[in-house]
Amino acid sequence: MILQKHNTNTQQPVYVTAVFAILLLFSNTLFGQAEIPKLTITPLTDDFYVYTTYKDLDGKPFPSNSMYVVSDKGVILIDTPWDESDFQPLLDSIYKRHQKKVVLCIATHFHDDSSAGLDYYKKHGIPTYTSKLTHELSVQEGNAKAAYHFEKDTVFTVGNKKFETFYPGAGHTQDNIVVWFEKEKVLYGGCLIKSTENNDLGYTGDADIDAWEGTMKKLINKYPKPSYVIPGHFAWDSPKALQHTLKLVKKKR
Template sequence: MKKYAIIVFVLFTVFVFGQHKSALKITKLTGDFYVYETYKFYKNKPISANGIYLVTNEGVVMFDSPWDTTQALPLLDSIRKKHNKEVVMCIATHSHDDRTGSLGIYNQKGIKTFSTKQTDEICKINVEERASNLFEKDTFFKLGQYSFKTFYPGKGHTPDNIVIWFENEQILYGGCFVKSSQAKDLGNLSDANVLEWEKSINKVIQLFPKPKYIITGHQRWKSKKSLKHTLKLIENDIKESIQQIVSHT
């Protein structure tokens, strides 16, 4: 019976992914910027996660890593075939496994992996994959012809979430700190601080008022309204929490 159960599960997995989307999807954003989508099963449903990578003349920089380790190496292979370049750097934007899940594999491959010290401390406590290089403050990076900066807006989706800003291209990589315009709620709040998230989002809106592109951690990312939508979701969540408190007093 166990053998048949395994066969049924494998066939179901293949069927669902085949009906839903490819387990790995790469879409050109603009210029040398690409969005990659990987998937993981959660409650028997394939859930997508967005990351980005940037092709420079000194190699490819990946922002976040696939949470499904079975897609980590296929992603590297796809990038190599598509651009004839190797991934040389990977930066995780917070401690959840949809951002850090494949850091261990990339460390083994000799890719320079990065995270904040705050992210590393959380990963260490939770016995999760950790980056090999750490930074503490907002940091400016330059690789080849491109430069970008990490920015810590404050607590939000997690206490350690950062965003990436590409000044010349006006691209904001928000990761899971920024919710998709398609999102109906704030999603995973297990490590969230909703009250602080409101302040943090407003800070990002003030610093980066008119980005050309905003890449979110999940769902649809082709919208310039995702920052304001996130703020609206936060405000709705706070109102609901207040109403629940009032109704129980």
């Protein structure tokens, strides 16, 4: 159809413009300006869902995993989207899928791949939580902050879902916590845990490499038999990620 249509002013085929656009698209891709994928949501088990958002790092889309859990009283959000363009679409997608609103949000450390959406969700009336240490680091770094913070490991109950936060020690950051759902044996490790796809520890600018090994041993001892482990980036749900992270830390040291 485009090949048969002509511009009345120049008498040149419009397909020239179309071809130019296609070439520009390929050029952008070849030179690293790949299109950032949209928010994806993947069922994990029962009422648990892993959602993945992306950021452009060095011209390539980089995935960040987070999680939400559907209870009979609303949805629990563990970490926020990385990119602000996904803050509202996530809420919209959750409501469309489950006809429920997010009623609680917890961020597991102060980096923006965990906490970027805290201010946005706080302004939309969603109770937001972090540890006290995460709050202090967020203030120090000028990052988004939660409305509430807890000083020690805390148990939360939202409708028929019960979970606990646990601080095993410094690792990826000084403040990284994990979230554990005992009944379902789901461990959300966030960026403290490295995917089995990772060959290194990734960004370590705020890490405590010396403490990380002991932190992992403490975490493995605390939750020795999880059914699912969710790391902060790349492939998720393999319990092997715990031992894999420990191996990477030992190699780094």
